[in-house]
Amino acid sequence: MIDDLLDQMTLEEQVALLAGADFWTTVAVERLSIPKIKVTDGPNGARGGGSLVGGVKSACFPAAIGIGASWNPELVREMGVALAEEAKTKSARVLLAPTVNIHRSGLNGRNFECYSEDPMLTSALAAAYIEGVQSQGIAATIKHFVANESEIERQTMSSDLDERTLREIYLPPFEAAVKKAGAWAIMSSYNRLNGVWTSENHWLLTELLREEWGYDGIVMSDWFGSHTTEASVIGGLDLEMPGPTRDRGEKLVTAVREGIVPAETVKAAARRVLLLLERVGAFEDPKMEEEKAIDRPEHRALIRKLGAEGMVLLKNDGILPLDKSALDHIAVLGPNAAEPRVMGGGSAQINAHYKVSPLEGIRTALSGTNRVMHLKACRNNRLTQMIRGEVSVDFYHGRDWSGPVVQRSTAEESQFFWLDMPDASLDPRNFSARITTRFRPEETGNHIFGLTNAGFAKLYVDGELVVDGETGWAKGDNFFGLGNSEVRVEKVLDFGDTYEIRVDYRAMPEGHEGIEIRALRFGVELPTSDAAIAEAVEQAKACDVAILVVGREGEWDTEGLDLPNMRLPGRQEELIEKVAAVNPRTVVVLQTGGPVEMPWLDKVSAVIQAWYPGQEAGNAIADVIFGDAEPGGRLPQTFPQRLSDNSAMTGDPRTYPGENGHVAYTEGLAVGYRHHDADGEKPLFPFGYGLSYTTFAWSVPRASSVDMGADGVAIEIEVTNTGDRAGAELVQLYVKPKASRLLRPVKELKAFAKLHVPAGETATARLSVAVRDLAYFDPQARAWIAEAGEYEIVIAANAEDIRATLPLTLASEWREGVSAPPLPAVVD
Structure with missing residues (x-):
């Protein structure tokens, strides 16, 4: 059928298939009954075709780093099935996920959206995710192809690396997606590879990927990439993507007519688009229904299970799990306690059906008693606190707020992201909006008003201009780097008064900086005071246990922005230190999208790394705290003692964050545990680390x-649960070469088994090693080579906890050649 359609199509119709129709859909060819299909973000849910904020509600699953911490491909496959079901509720045929870039620096803004620092673990989870999604007839789109490990200047930066590093560290998840999982779609990255845009890199997309x-x-392409x-x-x-086309259409038709682009190349690309339509069943069922919000109980249960499965118990002096019946008073403190931090920022955002905060989850677990006391104590938000409540938009x-109101709507918070205009008659380059809401301060004091906008905006309080987001506007660090940096102004507000807040927003004029989006965010807050922290310390002192829920949130862990460091933002470290000083029974629950430094670690009783566990966050955290669920996670990324211990942090800006448009991966293969193995620097917590509530004996x-x-x-290996409750154990297998012609990592992960073992019972971890697992890539020989000689099989609980070694001999050299020519050298 596809070949028949291609033969009937004109050149113009074939070209039309090669660009989107709008932000989320492909082009239909009505003459030949070729339907359009919708695509949707993202890795932890299916948002549909609406805005990045608001829109039709969806199930919010845990962020990918928490999925990586689960080390559980079977459960990830189940998640993929559920996400395909979610995509169907949004009438989407293509899910723009999973994200499989490697945890290189620990500062990547999208670290939370990726699985691991290790290519083998990432490959296993990505393949399971894709298999689950595509088993339901929805296409998975593995991304971002390739070497997109930082958000700094991501749309122009060149990632420069050698072919061996590329093939051994950064390409394996994509290779597994193609060869094992049979992925139907791949998204190119924004960056350049050795100076050439990945979206037009013939070596990458044709010689390697296809041939x-x-x-x-x-x-x-990535959007506008x-x-x-x-x-x-x-x-x-x-x-x-997205459409309408910018570089194709008539430009491409002309290029074919003039012999610049071969007609067969266009036809082959159009054929692949038609194949995608066939694979997702669009020809048999072309209808595109209205998006629906379907809150499925089975998805709720799966999200809660996944959340606990990925939580990592980093420290426990015996305090956990807490005995519900033995607690009279619990202090639940910190900026993430009452605020449900369920996901990271950027294109991974969705409008969750609901969000359960840790405070709510803990209170529910304790049957809603008054034993739980709460104070926020300090803040950790990067931008000023949004206003929540009814927000009206006209x-x-x-661009001058004149004439009749064209469209009126309301929102629940003071953040807006207009990908499509709310009324078809509005010109995205020539419209204005007036946003109004009311704010009642909880106390008298000097409040901070903040405003950031992609477009021009001004914020007024009771008619007085307070924040000017127009004069001197320049691109900054918000809205994927297309909005300005937040403008902050202080103003005294009085308790008991109600203030009208109005923001006048207008689109950028035509031709201004080529901006592609329209967005706005504003807020107001009181800075953290000494008194607030002191009150929290006093409350903690009087309680049986203090639970501090701290970390970051989606304004820090977000697309378009890397982190400034690995410290907890705001005054959170001070809060932990002061609470631990008055209450030795202090439990820290961390919510971050990656590693953090912990100068306070020795002063607290327990630490749980909870990541961003989706809409059931609070319930999953409470399940782990009280022992209703095992903390099933093991670290998918090394936590170094300090940022400078990371292999990308050499002190040379060319290595990180980049210089003159190039970032050099000079550490080569020494990423994560490979780096710590090589230099002997002891990490804070090694790759694969995590504690259990029970004990195990290994045969x-x-x-x-x-x-x-x-x-x-x-x-x-037989693993026996020697404790009195069920638990999870992770068995890892590394391969260690005894000698090699080329410098190799000390050891590399090649297999693992996640076991769930009832109390007193034994389970068997079954692992296997193939000859390819012994190999390295030799760029000169143009082959994967496993040298004849001696190896060790290393059996470990984590990268530093080695339980056994086994000898292994390869009698004769093994080679597997590659057909692609050498990776081209770096060009400016």
Whole structure:
């Protein structure tokens, strides 16, 4: 059928398929009954075609780093099935996920959106995710292809690295997606690879991906991430997103007519788009229904299970799990206690059906008694606190708020992101909006008003201009780098008074900086006071236990912005230190999208790394705190003692954050635990680390052979739960070469088994190693090579806790050649 359609299509119709129709849909060819389909973000939910904020509600699953911490491909596959069901409620056929870039620096703003620092763990989870999604007829889109490990200047930066590092660290998840999971779609990254945009990189998209790996699906650009007509099509980019087209359409038709772009190249790209439509069943069922918010009980339960499965118990002096019946008073403190931090920021955001805060989850677990006392104590938000309540928005034609109101709406908070205009008659380059709400301060004091906008805006309080977000406007660090940095102004407000807050917003004039989005966020807050912290300390002192829920939130862990450091923001470290000094029974619950430094670690009784666990956050956290669920997670990323211990933090700006448009991956293979193995620097918590509420005994491992054969080697270990409750244990297998012609990591993860073992019972971890697992990539030989000689199989509970080693011999050298030519050298 596809070939018949292609033969009937004109050149113009084939070209039309190669760019989106709008922000979320492809182009239909009505003459030939070729339907359009919708795509949707993202990794932890299915948002649909609405705004990045607000819109139709959806189930919010845990962030990817928490999924990485689960080390549980079977559960991730189940999550993929559920996400496909969610996509169908939004009438979407393509899910723009998973994100599989590697945890390189610990500061990447999208660290939370990626699984791990290790390519093997990332590959296993990505393949399971894709298999789950695509089993339901929804396409998964693995991203971002490739070497997109930082958000700094991400739309222009060149990631410069050698081919061996690329193939051994950064490409394996994509290779597994193609060869094992059969991914139907891949998204190119914003950055350049060795100086060439990935969206038009012929070596990457054609010679490696299609010709060497045999990929037959589509490659789409990241949104506004394609740059050319001829080079992108010839390079191998099938679909320019979003639409309407900027570089294709008539430009591409002309390029074909003039012989610049071969007609067969366009036809092949159009064929891949049609193949995608066929795979997702669009020809049989072309209808696109209205988006729905369906809150499924089974998805609620899965999200809660996933949340606990990914939580990592980093420290426990015996205080956890807490005995509900033995507690008279609990202090639940910190900026994330009553505020449900369920997800990171950027395109991963969705409008969750609901959000359970840790405070709510703890109170529910204790049957709503008055034993729980709460104070926020301090703040951790990067931007001023949004105003929540009824916020009214009036839209006008033109940029001067004149004439009749074209459209009126209300929102629940003071943040807006208009991808599409709320009324079709509004011109996105020539409209204005007036936003009004009311604010009643909780106490008298000097309040901070903040405003950030992509577009021009001014904030008024009772008619007085307070914040000017127009004069001197310049791009800053918000809204993917397309909005200004937040403008802050202090103003005294009085308790008991109610203030009218009005923001006048207008679109950028035509041609101003080429901005592509329209967005606005404003807020007001009181700074953290000494008195607030002192009150929290006094409350903690009088309680049986103090639970501090601290960390970051989606304004820090977000697309478009890297973190400034690995410290807890605001005065949170001070809060932890002061509470721990008066109450030795202090439990810290961390919510971050990656590692943090912990100068306070020795002073607290327990630490749980909870990540961003989705809409059931509070319930999952309470389940772990009170022992209703096992803390099932193990770290998918090394937590270094300090930021400078990270291999990307060399002190040379060329390595991080980049210089003159280039970031050099000079650490090569030494990422995460590979780096710590090589330099001997002890991490705060090693890769794969995590404690349990029970104890385990491991048997001596058994190998099917000490000689590597064509069928590989199988290893078994019995793991017995010697405690009095069920628990989870992780068995990791690393391969360690004894000698090599090329410098290699000390050891590398090649297999793992996550076991859930009832009390007093035994389970068997079954692992296997193939000859490819012994290999490295030799760029000169153009082959994967496993050298003849001696190896060790390392059985470990984490990267530093080695339980056993087994000898392994490869009698003769093994080679597997590659067909792609060498990766081109770096160009400016």
